[in-house]
Amino acid sequence: MAPNDSAETNGEATGTVVGRRKKARYIVPIAVAGVAAATIGLVPALANSGDPDLPDITAQELIEKIAASDEEQLSGTVKVSTDLGIPSLGGLADSFAPDNGAGASDASPDAKLMELASGTHTLRVAVDGPDKQRLTIVDEGAEYTLVHHGDDVWGHDSKSNEVYHADSGGQERAGDAAGKHKAPKDMPGTPKELAEEALAAADDTTSVTVDGTAQVAGRDAYKLVIKPKQSGSTVGSVTVAVDASTGVPLKFTLAPSSGGKAAVDAGFTRVDFSKPDASSFSFTPPKGAKVTEADELKAEAEKNGAADKNGAADTAQKDLGALEDFKGLDVIGKGWTSVAAIEAPGAAGLTGQGSGGAPAQQFMDALGDKVTGDFGSGTVFKTRLVNALLTEDGKVYVGAVTQETLVKAADNAK
Structure with missing residues (x-):
């Protein structure tokens, strides 16, 4: 051994x-x-x-x-x-x-x-x-x-x-x-x-x-x-x-x-570890199957996307969509306790600072744990591996770290 x-x-x-x-x-x-x-x-x-x-x-x-x-x-x-x-x-x-x-x-x-x-x-x-x-x-x-x-x-x-x-x-x-x-x-x-x-x-x-x-x-x-x-x-x-x-x-x-x-x-x-049979990598659509081509989906998605730009999205969609509008990513700490810090302006709406108001905050609190620190206040969402802190001013801190480490990272970012 x-x-x-x-x-x-x-x-x-x-x-x-x-x-x-x-x-x-x-x-x-x-x-x-x-x-x-x-x-x-x-x-x-x-x-x-x-x-x-x-x-x-x-x-x-x-x-x-x-x-x-x-x-x-x-x-x-x-x-x-x-x-x-x-x-x-x-x-x-x-x-x-x-x-x-x-x-x-x-x-x-x-x-x-x-x-x-x-x-x-x-x-x-x-x-x-x-x-x-x-x-x-x-x-x-x-x-x-x-x-x-x-x-x-x-x-x-x-x-x-x-x-x-x-x-x-x-x-x-x-x-x-x-x-x-x-x-x-x-x-x-x-x-x-x-x-x-x-x-x-x-x-x-x-x-x-x-x-x-x-x-x-x-x-x-x-x-x-x-x-x-x-x-x-x-x-x-x-x-x-x-x-x-x-x-x-x-x-x-x-x-x-x-x-x-x-x-x-x-x-x-x-x-x-022997060579698999060549038939393993052959594919023919079964009889009667509905076949969808990726380029067709892409063209339709682009068409619908263009139409959406000319229409009015509701407030919730705007807030959620804004989460993709990251201004950049910074890394706080080193190694296994590294935390990714992201500015997501739309996140403020999800924590009660945007158009959602108090109901949005209550909903977020029900999903996570309310925390405070030198950074202000926010909500921590947990899994067994990856945790995320969403602050009221629209910042996101995420990593495979404990809640305490997230809060410390947010405090140090100030």
């Missing part, structure tokens, strides 16, 4: 990964939040079935093993469990899908993949390099399949028998009716990418150690543990089970500092 070797990150321990991942290191919580939500697409938890006896390895060597891994072909079954302390999005996901009046398809990936941000889900995956991936979300009595093959991205919802198609050749990302995003290069994301996101953000505020071994999906693995040295973060630790043979991360677990079950527990229950 590998010893508890430590590689305190000082810029050298993660040099290889950081060099490959030019991500914003200034705010670890953003990288972790991305793991918990946006890129949660492919990696769930599996109970360990034994502690294999493996050669000793240091944390530095294990990090380098992850970075050097060149496995691009695999297939398997994945189980994702997410508990961020928010309601299940299963029945609400459609409300968050980008519609813009365009009537987005039920097969659009955005709403379906958002469902992975809560609850437990089983996925089947197949990957053959950066241009061929398949992800199927298995639900009771229905399946949702997302296929990326070359320039084509297909989404199929078996329940509604609707199909979504996008040409990803430098155009719109599947599921984005407004065409603001590119198709994901490595869709779906892999456990390796999740691990590299966390490692790339590591700095001298982080300790990285090897803490024994495990067996995941029938394969021997080392356990790499990433922990913040600072207090005030909602992140307790990140544990990555790394395949001893290939260096591929097989399991990713994010534990909150508050204790209890993992916020994100994701890993393979079955994995095969």
Whole structure:
């Protein structure tokens, strides 16, 4: 069994990964939040079935093993469990899908993949390099399949028998009716990418150690543990089970500092590193299916958007829309206790300072906790991982930090 070797990150321990991942290191919580939500697409938890006896390895060597891994072909079954302390999005996901009046398809990936941000889900995956991936979300009595093959991205919802198609050749990302995003290069994301996101953000505020071994999906693995040295973060630790043979991360677990079950527990229950069958990446719309083209949705969204500019939106829509009118983003603090500070003028209306008045304030207070400090007063909205402070003068402070850390950051910003 590998010893508890430590590689305190000082810029050298993660040099290889950081060099490959030019991500914003200034705010670890953003990288972790991305793991918990946006890129949660492919990696769930599996109970360990034994502690294999493996050669000793240091944390530095294990990090380098992850970075050097060149496995691009695999297939398997994945189980994702997410508990961020928010309601299940299963029945609400459609409300968050980008519609813009365009009537987005039920097969659009955005709403379906958002469902992975809560609850437990089983996925089947197949990957053959950066241009061929398949992800199927298995639900009771229905399946949702997302296929990326070359320039084509297909989404199929078996329940509604609707199909979504996008040409990803430098155009719109599947599921984005407004065409603001590119198709994901490595869709779906892999456990390796999740691990590299966390490692790339590591700095001298982080300790990285090897803490024994495990067996995941029938394969021997080392356990790499990433922990913040600072207090005030909602992140307790990140544990990555790394395949001893290939260096591929097989399991990713994010534990909150508050204790209890993992916020994100994701890993393979079955994995095969042989080349998937070519038929896995072929897709033909089923007979009778309604097919929606992404460029059609984009054109309709742009048309409706232009019409909206000539019409009068109600006050609530104006206030909510103004939240997107950020004046800029500043980062307060360092490492795991970094807080993003954003000026959002429209937020004042949501805290009782705008046209909404006292009723709006009462509504906000019911959703969060009222706090005061040198910054003034505001409302804190909490999950198990990411918290946000919305002040009465229209500023937003957000990070994977405790309420006390948020208030302190707001005070220091004054």
